[in-house]
Amino acid sequence: MVTVNVKWNRQVYAVDVDEEDSPEVFMSQLFSCTNVPPTRQTVIGFAGGKLRHDQVRGWRELGLRDGMTVLMLGTPEAGVAGADASRRVRDDLDGQEAGVDAEDASAGRGWRRQGLVNTGNTCYMNATVQCLAQVPELVQRSLRLTAERGGGASEDANWRLARAYGQLMRALFESAGEASSNADGFIPSSFLSALRATYPQFAQTNERGLFMQQDAEECLSQLLTSLAAATATAPSSSAPGGLEPNPIDDLFSIELQTVDTCQESADEPPVASVSRVRLLACHISRAVNHLHEGVREGLEESIQRHSGVLAREATWKRTSRIQRLPRYLNIHFVRFFWKPVEKVKAKILRKVTFPKRLDVYEFCTEELQAELKRERTAREARPADHTEEEAATGDVRTGMYELCAVLTHQGRTAEAGHYVAWVMQDAQWLKFDDDAVSQVTEEQVMSLCGGGDWHTAYICFYRAVSGHSPA
Incomplete structure (x- = not known):
């Protein structure tokens, strides 16, 4: 490649x-x-x-x-008009795509992909797929997977799921569809079967034998895990997690530098480590009103771990900072918590606002901050036309991101409620409520911050941009 x-x-x-x-x-x-x-x-x-x-x-x-x-x-x-690669994916050769109507064509608003049919508590999966479809690099890679020769019966579950995902992307973007598609939306039966075969928790049924609602964050995490495994190279002892970088982690992986410092003994040496995550957590407490505050809480926490000096469990301060930024930054609002008496994952309804334009400078290591600062200063001095040429590359060197999709949850528990995808396409916001697709305003999207029983942001998807001025 x-x-x-x-x-x-x-x-x-x-x-x-x-x-x-x-x-x-x-x-x-x-x-x-x-x-x-x-x-x-x-x-x-x-x-x-x-x-x-x-x-x-x-x-x-x-x-x-x-x-x-x-x-x-x-x-x-x-x-x-010519479109930014980070804003759309079109079909390859025949110029056809689903979901186009006369009004869209005459208004010059471009092409719309179709929604996905809910086959019984599958909105968590539909919303996840529609948000990921905003990543053209992932879609293109997935389409190539469908053409690659697999190992037949020796194909592992990750490969089968990854190829099923690629087939679903082809159905969405080439209007080819699966055998079980209809005029109102695609029925992603093959992908759903592969997802449940790879991760049996998504095949759980209730006492009546009906499929249960599942967590969209878990679906996103598991899907990215399988896509990464299907595209990973040979194991490496030097790379975090034991694998060399793969196309999926190039797009989504956040590399964290973490230092644990013992709060009960100055003689205990700090413990440093490096890890990779594909979602950045936004914790929600009574002190959190904005995404920045929640992310900051998630990067600085108190933990219990063994102290060799004290020969017992002790309180440590864990501080994490980003040392590598991805092209797409996924932020997970940690809204669900376990209630042992009721035995349900309840939801924190607190209002937490999120920005259209996100600057992650404060969350980075000092070394990365220095790089970001140099790049921002250099861009200040560049001609405007040169900056425009760089705008479409998804440059992570500025630490600036723009909102491109929001996955929301409506309801009070993780095992119930409804998931919806809100995505930016052709400079307009669209709402993918399973197979129902409608246009919405930016104000509606920015109001998805919680505080009640309406749709609440659960995962925000941000795309790297070259600009660095605040929103």
């Missing part, structure tokens, strides 16, 4: 290219980024002259190499 930087219309798109794919697949990826059909694309920068839609030569002859930069010429389809 190599990365090619494609300049088009004063923007730069970082496109992952599988050397086993044909140049035609590469041009379909550019269509996903820019809405310029392959028949209108002229790409300059590869060996042997212009790359056109009827290209027959392979990558070896074209001089493909990691990090190279090429220029694309071409105009997008009429009625739709």
Whole structure:
């Protein structure tokens, strides 16, 4: 896998290219980024002259190499402006996608993917899938998985789930659908079966034999775990978690530097460690009113652990800071807690606001803060057009993120209620309530902060941006 930087219309798109794919697949990826059909694309920068839609030569002859930069010429389809790669994914070759109506086309609002049918307490899964569909790099990687040859009967469960996810993405974005799709939305039966086979907890039934409601955060975590396992390289003793970085962790993994300091003995040496997480926790206490406060609480906590000096359990202060930032930052509001008497995971309804634009500078290590500060200062001095070219690359060097999706929960326990996805698509917010898709306002999305029985933000999905000015 190599990365090619494609300049088009004063923007730069970082496109992952599988050397086993044909140049035609590469041009379909550019269509996903820019809405310029392959028949209108002229790409300059590869060996042997212009790359056109009827290209027959392979990558070896074209001089493909990691990090190279090429220029694309071409105009997008009429009625739709060129789109940021981080804001949409289009189908490859035939220009067809589900969920398009005359009003959308005439208004120039672009294309909409369809919703997912709830087959019985599967809203947790539907909302998770729709939020992850806002990550074009993940969708493209998943589509490639569907074309890769597996090991047949020897395929492990992670591979089967990852490929089922890729097939679902193809159904959503190419209007191909599964055999069990209908006019109102896709029925993700194959993916659901693979999810339950890989993680049996999602197949739990109640006393009446009906499938039970599950936790969307757990679904997201398990799905990313399987996708990472399916794309991981060989084990490594030097890498955190024992695995070399994989495409999933490149997108979502937050690397934390943690130091535990004993509060009861100055003679006890601090204990340092490094870990990786794919969701950053936002703790909710009586002192937390905003996402920043909740994240800060999650990064600084009191724990009990053994002290060798005292020869007993002691109180330690655990302080964590981010030493590596991902392109997509997922923040989990820790709203559910176990009530032993009632034996349910109850919900904290407290209102906790979240920003459209998130600056994570204060949560980073001093070393990373220095890097972010240097990059922000350098960008201040760069010409405006140069900054615009960088805007589409999902640059993490500034520590600035923008909200691209919100997964909400309505109800008072984790085992009940309803999950919904609210996503930014083509500069507008859409609400994916299972198979019902509707347009909503930004004000409605920003009001999903809790304080009552209405939909409450449970996971916020943020995308890295190059700008650094506060919202």
